[in-house]
Amino acid sequence: MPTLISNLENARAQCNGLSPTKLRMIDSHAHLDFPEFDDDRQHLFDEMKHAGIETAIIPGVSPEHWDKQIAVARQFSCPYALGIHPWYCQSDSITLFNDLKGTISRCSHDENLVAIGECGLDKLRKSNWQAQLVQFERQLELAKELELPIILHVVKAHNEMLTLLKHYGLPKGGVIHGFYGGVELANEYIRLGYKLGIGGLILNDRAVKLKKCIASISLNSILIETDSPSMAPANSAETRNTPLVLHSIVKEIANLQKKTSVLISEHAFLNTMQLFDL
Numbered sequence: 001m002p003t004l005i006s007n008l009e010n011a012r013a014q015c016n017g018l019s020p021t022k023l024r025m026i027d028s029h030a031h032l033d034f035p036e037f038d039d040d041r042q043h044l045f046d047e048m049k050h051a052g053i054e055t056a057i058i059p060g061v062s063p064e065h066w067d068k069q070i071a072v073a074r075q076f077s078c079p080y081a082l083g084i085h086p087w088y089c090q091s092d093s094i095t096l097f098n099d100l101k102g103t104i105s106r107c108s109h110d111e112n113l114v115a116i117g118e119c120g121l122d123k124l125r126k127s128n129w130q131a132q133l134v135q136f137e138r139q140l141e142l143a144k145e146l147e148l149p150i151i152l153h154v155v156k157a158h159n160e161m162l163t164l165l166k167h168y169g170l171p172k173g174g175v176i177h178g179f180y181g182g183v184e185l186a187n188e189y190i191r192l193g194y195k196l197g198i199g200g201l202i203l204n205d206r207a208v209k210l211k212k213c214i215a216s217i218s219l220n221s222i223l224i225e226t227d228s229p230s231m232a233p234a235n236s237a238e239t240r241n242t243p244l245v246l247h248s249i250v251k252e253i254a255n256l257q258k259k260t261s262v263l264i265s266e267h268a269f270l271n272t273m274q275l276f277d278l
């Protein structure tokens with residue numbers, strides 16, 4: 001009785017405010033301004049819409065990227081963040097930070113500017129570690145002053161990160177993007193009021209610790225993300241990642257949590273709306 005079944009599904013979906021075939025999703029971290037999308041950006045946004053991916057938050061990276069990033073965000077009505085990524089902290093120069101402050105103040109009337117970032121600490125880049133620390137603390141101070149959430153990139157520097165987050169006590173918190181740790185670390189961030197951005201790493205069969213962590217953490221603390229165009233799934237022929245991978249990420253979180261994809265996507269959607277005040 002396919003008609004009855006689909007009628008029931010439609011009714012249930014309407015009760016939940018959802019279309020029957022689509023999950024409601026936001027990619028909380030995707031660099032859709034990067035040149036990898038120059039040839040087919042419009043087509044990708046059309047495909048995302050078709051797949052229930054309502055929008056993507058575009059994080060900032062460096063002064064060289066901001067103008068195009070802002071233009072793409074405006075063209076496609078995407079929320080965005082402005083910040084200096086740790087890889088781009090070439091020096092601790094105040095000029096670099098003042099450039100960020102100037103760009104933010106020029107966009108201060110723009111309701112799609114929703115966060116500071118991405119910024120943070122990456123110990124795999126030892127050559128500019130001191131500059132990373134200086135520029136990151138300035139951005140923490142700025143997020144506090146402007147009362148904006150922060151999008152954090154943290155690689156092999158969780159102790160330093162936790163110490164700084166405790167010290168600055170940001171009113172709006174933020175998200176640890178591309179989280180890859182275990183349950184204890186996850187709960188330390190959650191206790192400080194931070195969300196965890198869960199991305200394509202969870203699709204990797206070898207990510208045993210991360211899978212175990214995601215199976216047990218609170219759904220009030222997760223966001224979903226792809227970090228496109230990076231992080232193309234290991235089993236894919238594509239070298240470029242896109243927000244369309246979100247479906248697989250939601251499915252895997254649902255599988256680990258033993259819940260439905262609808263429930264997972266709704267939690268992640270509402271958490272994203274709430275954190276970035278969308």
Ligand SMILES: [Zn+2]
Binds near residue numbers: 029031059118227
């Ligand atoms: Zn990123």
